[in-house]
Amino acid sequence: MKIAVLSDIHEGINRKKTETDIFAILKESLLEQVPDVFILSGDITAGPDKSLNLLKRLQSELPKIQILYVHGNHDVYHEDSRVAYHTLMKFQGNLGHGPVHLNSEWVVIGDGGWYDYSFGEKEFTNEEFTNGRFDDFTWPDKIHANWFEKDEMVAEKYVAKLDAWLAEHQHKNIIMVSHFVPFKYFVHVKNEPAWDFFNAMMGSSGFGALAEKYRVKKLVFGHIHTRYHEEYRGIDCICNPLGYFPHEWTSELPQQEISSTMKIIEI
Template sequence: MEIGVISDLHVDRHKTLTPEDYQNVLSNVLYQRHIDLLLIAGDISNNYKLTNQFVKHIEYEMQIKVLFIPGNHDFWATETDVTSAEILDFYLQMDACLIGKPYVINDEWAIVGNTGWYDYTYANPKFSLERVARRKYYGATWQDKVKIDWPMEDRKLSNIAARQATKDIERVKDKKIILMTHIVTHPRFAVPTPHRIFDYFNAFIGTSDFDQIYQQYDIRYSIMGHVHFRNTFVENGTTYICPCLGYQREWRTSNIEQEINHALYSFSL
């Protein structure tokens, strides 16, 4: 089985290309790479209906299994008539969403997924918790502050996400685990510091609440997105993968097929 992983497609953020263009190009790359199972680590779009449509289209077009976890952008509620909590409930009803539904590949392998959430621990410690909680720095506002309406604060959300992921892993703990989050769970994927802006904004990139999961369970692959880096490394038997496509302005070229092909990481089981 050939498994492909990608994140942060942001199909509704390109200046000229449409979500349908992204669908067609991704389908073509999946076909060329002979992908049997696609994992998407969040931030498909800024609208839950579009995210749902995109996943279903790829499944129908390619006749392969697609599994995803929503990213922070997938929860944005400002352009819809529902709350972020209602959007979460919508995703939980989708067969493709991994939250609360570990996916067993075979007798050896299983996939567990959760968005995760940031817990501020990746910020420079010179910033107090109260300062970070404002989510504003140098005149810039972290957009989740205005576009997501969670009924609780970020650190509690991070803890809840880690506990849900642990509960899901417990259901398949006899297997080798592929863990997929959106929020970064390893500090090597945070923006390198010192950095004028991200000394502060790294607070909203990652979480330390998943550290214990890596210590307790057999996590062979850890997939994450959010930070718009593309990088892979191996540490203590775990392959960490950040396969972000990212925004057009962050691409190395103007060719979407080349960029998707570069961002898509694949491995065989």
């Protein structure tokens, strides 16, 4: 079985910056690779309605590919992110609906997740992370995402939900998926306070702990716009973002960037 993995397409921003139809190129690339499953680990575009629309279009135009999705932070930008979450659940392949069995051995379990400051650098306080401001920069989620509770609580609920699903399927081969980063190992510490401050908003060690506890085979995530595919703590970890044009891309050409970035794994 062939599984394609990609995250952080940021369709709106990349379409405007490249002045090309990113959606059409993505579709073309999938038609070339013909995977059985496409795992999209969040940040499709900004706002739930636009993200839902793109997901539905992609699935209806590629009916032979099973699209599985978790939301990113940009996908839940809304005056009420709880409403955004439910809007995105209108997509059948949203992993928030529950575990998806690929065959008798493999199951995909995931949800977007959130961050809880567990990757925060020690020189800052949780109160500072709650404010989310360093110098004159405010973390955009603090303005555009609205959960009406503390980030730590939001993350904790996702961890609890995934814990239950993973426990039920622990004897299967599990592919766990989140948007947010599960291990601090994958977060860059630059020793520049203006960068390192925002590491608190990269993910939660709770997700990594679950992956280890249930010995998941593969762990797919996104959010940090750095590409990784390596074994860490016995888990095949895949972070495969498209990221922002041009500074995070290796090619000037969207066709080339998308098709070369699309990760194909076999199970």
